[in-house]
Amino acid sequence: MPPAAQVDGIFRALSDPTRRHVLERLSRSPASVSELAQPYKMALPSFLEHLRVLEGCGLVSSRKQGRVRTYQLAPDRLKLAEDWLGRQRTMWERRLDRLDSYLMAMKEEETE
Template sequence: MTGLATHAAPIIPPIDGIFRALSDPTRRHVLERLGSSPASVSELAAPYDMALPSFVEHLKILEGCGLVSSRKTGRVRTYKLAPEPLKLVEDWLAKQRQLWERRLDQLDEYLMTLKEQNT
């Protein structure tokens, strides 16, 4: 044994990357824009007052979590929406909704019981 500690990079669940991507309004807007049709980097960046390298970082985050895909034809890189990863978020939110609806129903039943006892 060498006594050296090895530190593996933490494994980040895919849903965390998706939520990270969705946490930024610029990235959400890009996804909304790509919902209508694929677009080039310059078309996507046009509405924003930021340097192109900064905007490209947003696209890298979206592509990194699988929400968009890109292809390069000549000197033009075109992005398109890849909505399949949103299913992970949809499923997670549905579970949370079910959990909280059940909890609220239980609270409602408890409050009704208290009300009946006090009347």
């Protein structure tokens, strides 16, 4: 999978509040499907789909022991999203800097 497509999937996954909430929950500790589902009034199969999306883009991983499937975070994936945002930020900051110096120059000229 090309990295751009991976980033697509990660941002897509993060665009749903249920999924973000699950990630927040998992940042405290791993948890089973039913533990994760418990706060939501959603039907279980619907909720499972969210977990599948999170696992599909690599933000979480799961393992089944007996009849219980346990999910946990896979933190390295979040970096892809963070990296993109970080790059963006430095770019637009650079741009604002340029704008700044442009405005400064304007001001200089103005006061001459």
